[in-house]
Amino acid sequence: xxxxVAISVRGVTKTYAEGSAGTPALNGxxxxxxxxxxxxxxxxxxxxxxxxxxxxxxxLRPSAGTVMVAGQDVTHLDEGKMPAVRLKHIGFVFQxxxxxxxxxxxxxxxLSLELKGFKPSQAKSEARHLMEIVGLGDxxxxxxxxxxxxxxxxxxxxxxxxxxxxxxxxxxxTAALDSHSGRTVLDVLRQLARQQQRxxxxxxxxxxxxxxxDRMIRIEDGLIAAQ
Amino acid sequence: MPPLARRNLFHDKIRLMVTLNGIVFxxxxxxxxxxxxxxxxxxxxxxxxxxxxxxxxxxxxxxxxDQAVDFNERKFYQVLATPGVADAQKYIVRWTExxxxxxxxxxVEVIGLDPxxxxxxxxxxxxxxxQQLKQPHAVMVDVIYKQKxxxxxxxxxxxxxxxxxxxxxxxxxxxxxxxAPYVFTTFKNAQExxxxxxxxxxxxxxxxxxxxxxxxxxxxxxxxxxxxxxxLTREFAAKTNHYWMFxxxxxxxxxxxxxxxxxxxxxxxxxxxxxxxxxHIREFGTLKAMGAPNSYVYRVIITQATIAAVxxxxxxxxxxxxxxxxxxxxGAPIQVGWQLLVSMFFVTVGMCVLAAIVSIKKVMGLxxxxxxxx
Numbered sequence: 001x002x003x004x005v006a007i008s009v010r011g012v013t014k015t016y017a018e019g020s021a022g023t024p025a026l027n028g029x030x031x032x033x034x035x036x037x038x039x040x041x042x043x044x045x046x047x048x049x050x051x052x053x054x055x056x057x058x059x060l061r062p063s064a065g066t067v068m069v070a071g072q073d074v075t076h077l078d079e080g081k082m083p084a085v086r087l088k089h090i091g092f093v094f095q096x097x098x099x100x101x102x103x104x105x106x107x108x109x110x111l112s113l114e115l116k117g118f119k120p121s122q123a124k125s126e127a128r129h130l131m132e133i134v135g136l137g138d139x140x141x142x143x144x145x146x147x148x149x150x151x152x153x154x155x156x157x158x159x160x161x162x163x164x165x166x167x168x169x170x171x172x173x174t175a176a177l178d179s180h181s182g183r184t185v186l187d188v189l190r191q192l193a194r195q196q197q198r199x200x201x202x203x204x205x206x207x208x209x210x211x212x213x214d215r216m217i218r219i220e221d222g223l224i225a226a227q
Numbered sequence: 228m229p230p231l232a233r234r235n236l237f238h239d240k241i242r243l244m245v246t247l248n249g250i251v252f253x254x255x256x257x258x259x260x261x262x263x264x265x266x267x268x269x270x271x272x273x274x275x276x277x278x279x280x281x282x283x284x285x286x287x288x289x290x291x292x293d294q295a296v297d298f299n300e301r302k303f304y305q306v307l308a309t310p311g312v313a314d315a316q317k318y319i320v321r322w323t324e325x326x327x328x329x330x331x332x333x334x335v336e337v338i339g340l341d342p343x344x345x346x347x348x349x350x351x352x353x354x355x356x357x358q359q360l361k362q363p364h365a366v367m368v369d370v371i372y373k374q375k376x377x378x379x380x381x382x383x384x385x386x387x388x389x390x391x392x393x394x395x396x397x398x399x400x401x402x403x404x405x406x407a408p409y410v411f412t413t414f415k416n417a418q419e420x421x422x423x424x425x426x427x428x429x430x431x432x433x434x435x436x437x438x439x440x441x442x443x444x445x446x447x448x449x450x451x452x453x454x455x456x457x458x459l460t461r462e463f464a465a466k467t468n469h470y471w472m473f474x475x476x477x478x479x480x481x482x483x484x485x486x487x488x489x490x491x492x493x494x495x496x497x498x499x500x501x502x503x504x505x506x507h508i509r510e511f512g513t514l515k516a517m518g519a520p521n522s523y524v525y526r527v528i529i530t531q532a533t534i535a536a537v538x539x540x541x542x543x544x545x546x547x548x549x550x551x552x553x554x555x556x557x558g559a560p561i562q563v564g565w566q567l568l569v570s571m572f573f574v575t576v577g578m579c580v581l582a583a584i585v586s587i588k589k590v591m592g593l594x595x596x597x598x599x600x601x
Contacts, residue, residue, distance in 0.1 A: 054599060
């Protein structure tokens with residue numbers, strides 16, 4: 001695995017149990033996700049995008065094939081060790097933001113840092129820095145309910161990159177945003193990929209953000225149709 | 228760590244009120260039911276528990292204190308002559324009838340005692356003095372039953388089984404388990420009020436010499452009085468408790484109410500805490516997806532439950548005190564000691580943590596992939 005490759009997927013299949021037959025979601029997918037790139041993953045609903053994202057994020061296990069994350073084979077990793085891999089190597093950005101509504105924007109980022117072992121004072125100063133990077137330095141003490149959709153998603157991005165994971169996986173990050181906010185969020189993700197050498201994967205249906213991708217992977221019927 | 232547990236609890240004030248309401252309701256229910264149970268239990272044996280006598284002698288096979296058969300008071304002299312006995316007194320406990328000047332009657336339980344003794348006396352006297360019982364026709368009643376007995380002041384006159392009775396003092400908080408209030412008077416008066424023959428009593432109370440071995444003294448008295456039963460005071464109290472609690476419908480219903488209160492309380496608290504945790508299920512899913520260790524998620528849920536438990540407990544104690552004060556003015560004997568309150572603190576925290584553990588099972592079963600499902 002090249003040093004530039006953050007995630008390597010080889011021959012991955014995934015079948016969801018459904019009665020005696022089972023429903024195939026992925027049919028032998030192989031790809032590499034490289035550092036310093038923003039990779040767009042597109043495809044129709046039910047094509048297997050989110051399943052692939054979940055497997056790359058160590059949330060789902062493949063039915064067959066191998067998955068390497070940051071040089072570590074996680075295919076057969078013990079279930080109890082998967083959270084630690086996610087915590088150390090992967091940051092998530094969710095379609096619905098998934099911020100903790102009872103914590104301020106800054107505290108959402110602090111929580112992620114403290115889970116990764118930062119001391120409270122370090123976490124606070126690092127969280128302030130990350131909030132500045134995503135352009136929300138002045139919103140540190142605001143609760144999520146007082147932020148716009150775009151601002152919430154940028155807080156979610158700051159939380160995802162907290163602790164410098166190699167990989168950022170974003171699931172439809174612009175789906176709930178207007179065009180301007182969506183572009184702002186993608187711009188932040190692209191900068192993170194390029195300036196901090198993160199591997200960023202964005203699952204999307206949104207054709208408006210194609211220009212932000214360094215690379216585009218198209219998935220159809222559980223297979224990579226184009227890349 | 229940012230105080231996620233505390234914030235989860237305090238963020239939504241209405242939800243917090245609902246949670247606390249559930250806990251307060253449950254704790255008050257349990258405290259009051261157990262307090263009633265303790266109060267009733269104590270009331271059944273109050274006369275014995277406060278007698279300061281070492282031994283009680285009753286007619287053979289007396290089932291409980293309120294239903295003792297008469298026996299000849301000659302036994303009293305046999306008791307006094309027994310080595311190890313420091314003092315003794317003839318003592319009457321017997322239901323009779325109290326008649327108000329307006330003709331209304333009430334059942335009462337007359338207690339005949341010797342005011343010159345240091346034991347077997349009324350306790351918690353708030354008006355008058357036990358020596359005043361030596362006056363002709365003198366009785367003492369409890370302030371709780373003033374209204375029931377139609378008593379207004381010291382000096383009021385009544386009639387007990389056709390004999391005049393004058394109130395010379397009041398006790399406070401001496402409740403009877405039954406609806407019949409206690410009326411304290413001298414042994415001689417009690418013989419008249421309860422229509423005893425002049426040479427009859429239904430108990431002899433014994434005070435042993437300080438160095439006496441009570442078990443041996445009991446055995447010796449039993450040997451000398453083969454037609455009577457001799458009990459250590461705590462044995463007779465337990466026998467009376469047992470009778471009222473387990474062989475009458477009243478006791479069983481109090482016991483069942485206490486048990487039901489405990490069960491309902493536990494169910495209410497469990498559901499409340501479970502619902503509070505489930506309100507934040509998506510956030511726990513997010514934490515799991517982010518890779519937060521299970522220990523952290525457990526900690527958040529248990530801390531949340533513990534804070535709710537402590538707050539709910541404090542509020543419940545305040546509410547319970549109002550209920551207890553209300554009960555003190557009525558005939559409902561809610562007896563809540565510090566032991567019950569301390570125990571309830573641990574029961575409350577335990578119930579909440581148990582409920583949290585039930586919800587933890589649910590959270591641990593969460594599929595982290597839920598966070599990708601919109």
